[in-house]
Amino acid sequence: MIAQLRKDFQATTTKLEANITQLQSTVTKQKATTAQQQKGMEVLTATLKEQASQIQKVTDSLELRVSDPRGLTVSDSPELSKPTPQMLADNQ
Secondary structure (H helix, E strand, C coil), rough: EEEHHHHHHHHHHHHHHHHHHHHHHHHHHHHHHHHHHHHHHHHHHHHHHHHHHHHHHHHHHHHHHHHHHHHHHCCHEEEHCCCCHHHHHHHH
């Protein structure tokens, strides 16, 4: 009877040790995955901040152009910057 209990105890202990080893391995893998995800989040955050900065610059530029329409230029293209007949009539 005692021998059977000892054998069962050793089998249970062996199984528990195997489970512990497997859990430790899982924890190690999860830590590595978490570290990779953290780095990815940092990259995404930096990208989003840069895009927000670029959007703000464009918004500021557009606000300046709208607040001073005389400074608004249609284009550097010679065709688009030619005065229209209406503009010529208005200036006479």
